[in-house]
Amino acid sequence: MHRHRSIRATLAAVVFAAVTLVTGHTAQAAAPPPGSATRYTMTAFTNTSESNMYVYESPDATGFRLLRGPAYTPPSGLIRDPSIIRHTDGRYYIVYTTNWTGNTIGFATSTDRVNWTFLRNHTIPVAGVANTWAPEWFVDTDGSVNVIVSLSTTGADFKPYKLTATNAALTSWTQPTVLSGIGPNYIDTFVVKVGGTYHAFTKQETSKYIEHATATSLTGPYTFRHTGNWAGWGNPREGQALVPLDNGGWRIYFDGYTVGKYFFSDSYDGFATWTAPAELPGLSGFARHFTVLKEVVSGGVTVPAGKRSLRSVNFPDRYVRHLDQLGRIDPVSSSSTAQTKQDATFTVVPGLADPNCSSFTGADGRYLRHWDFRIRLDANDGSTTFKQDATFCAKPGSASGSVSLESYNYPGRYLRHYNYELRVDLYQNSDTFRADSSFTVVAPWA
Incomplete structure (x- = not known):
């Protein structure tokens, strides 16, 4: 038996202004103080249904309990790949894939993470779009609200595009802008920002590996830093999503869809190395392509001194x-x-x-x-x-x-x-x- 690897909590916390949206895309390198607690909320579709969303919560990003399932069914179409944020208005919003083919993404909202209301389907104004997959929220440090979505015209030319909200109600969006340097043939792009660097984790559709690229601007140009089986996650893998942990590390979740398992892995050195993948307890093989929102809420427990x-x-x-x-x-x-x-x-x-x-x-x-x-x-x-x-x-x-x-x-x-x-x-x-x-x-x- 050999000694386990020491932890190097080197990721700096990103401090947002009060107007910034609460998201799961930035690091907070400390456990919450007494009287408060960390809460992780997961929104997922499942192996049993692409038309129903389930909602889970966890105190530790590992052991999730069901809040409600199904919690939301859209008026029509699918609810694949639901991504969650909490907006400055205090409400929760999801964006999701509405169908295997088409040019729309869906939006819904909730005040309590349990009861959801359909808002609208948004048409992507790009000519010839045949597939609109895996929209993911990304809230930048300047407060801008973005959706990163994978678009294709042929089914084999996927690239990530950015849409930016032009109003606080999240009802108006810019024309899509490609994230240059990624693709074609990359899907499920998930972006986080550490310091001044944007990190894109994206699935290479030919090799089926999750790869890592960086840029100094959200729209790029991105340079690939790690490709192939660089993190030891294997393939095929997809549906990746990242969330910060209380000790300063980052956790990535991803779907081993051919083996019917969902995994997680942690990094503490700026995404260079990762722990061996572990199955997500209780939900591996059931929950699919989700995101996890981290919040600090009132409550929690302490051990008296x-x-x-x-x-x-x-x-x-x-x-x-x-x-x-x-x-x-x-x-x-x-x-x-x-x-x-x-x-x-x-x-x-x-x-x-x-x-x-x-x-x-x-x-x-x-x-x-x-x-x-x-x-x-x-x-x-x-x-x-x-x-x-x-x-x-x-x-x-x-x-x-x-x-x-x-x-x-x-x-x-x-x-x-x-x-x-x-x-x-x-x-x-x-x-x-x-x-x-x-x-x-x-x-x-x-």
């Missing part, structure tokens, strides 16, 4: 403790030895990697941290890796008043017990996992 003990939700006589430097859950009671009570007591301090999260020290000042995904108690060596390994971010647990502790540097992995041993495991869409990874913060045993 000071001396505390953590009681297992599904084994309430057992508590988090360390034994021979390794984390476990063991029975603790009033008749337990003083040493056992002390081993099951931790001091909660601001997270070493992010003060809006938490770190846990034992009586001797050593920290709970993960190493090869196993929980252990180690002395702080001052390294960035240690600080990240020893930082956990509180999310709502499976029982009322409980918390789950997400790994800071492995988003989607949670502190959980398995055979009473503590480790950080990738979220699983099961009641057992949710209970195994939930703890109640109680008064300290020592």
Whole structure:
């Protein structure tokens, strides 16, 4: 077993003015402060229906729960590839593919992400357009609202085009402008901006790989930086969408449509390298070609500072403790030895990697941290890796008043017990996992 890769949170946060739309296309490199929480909203069509949209939400961009499905059915046509933003008017908007052939894209709106109202189909004013696919919102740092859409006249000459809203109601749009340097034969182009650089992730229709190009202007010219199987995602892949994570990284989702699976992968070094693809828990093989909107909303949970003990939700006589430097859950009671009570007591301090999260020290000042995904108690060596390994971010647990502790540097992995041993495991869409990874913060045993 080899040591897992250290995280390099190098992406800078992009700060928007108050008038800017809330989108999932820019990075926010910090967990939200107490009293607030990160919320990820997914809009997707499914393997079972191209005419119904499902809506999901998640606290961590990994474990999504259904809000409503179907949540929206257009008056006619399809609802493939729904892309979501929240506008300055506080409303949510989707744009979507209306049909396999044709020259329109559809728009709908909602105040609550659950109930949706059809707005209109917009005709793309380009002569000879036969296919109008995968429209994606992109809100630039100047506040302009854009849709990036793949257009083709022959079915084999797809290129990405930009439409820009000319009014705040999003009812009027400019003539389409091609993103130069991409295509022909590229579809599903998804754009994010980091600093002054635009990054386009686009599917090469011949090789079926997702490739990466950059530009200093939204309309290009784009230069390809990574082609072929550069990220280790394999092929065929499509339907890619990106979202920023709380630790400064980026997550990409993509559809392995020939194997019926949906994957995600993370990057922490400016999109140069990516983690090995993992299946999206619970939704792989069901949800298709979606986008994910990140917002900070009120609410959330915290772990109070000071001396505390953590009681297992599904084994309430057992508590988090360390034994021979390794984390476990063991029975603790009033008749337990003083040493056992002390081993099951931790001091909660601001997270070493992010003060809006938490770190846990034992009586001797050593920290709970993960190493090869196993929980252990180690002395702080001052390294960035240690600080990240020893930082956990509180999310709502499976029982009322409980918390789950997400790994800071492995988003989607949670502190959980398995055979009473503590480790950080990738979220699983099961009641057992949710209970195994939930703890109640109680008064300290020592």
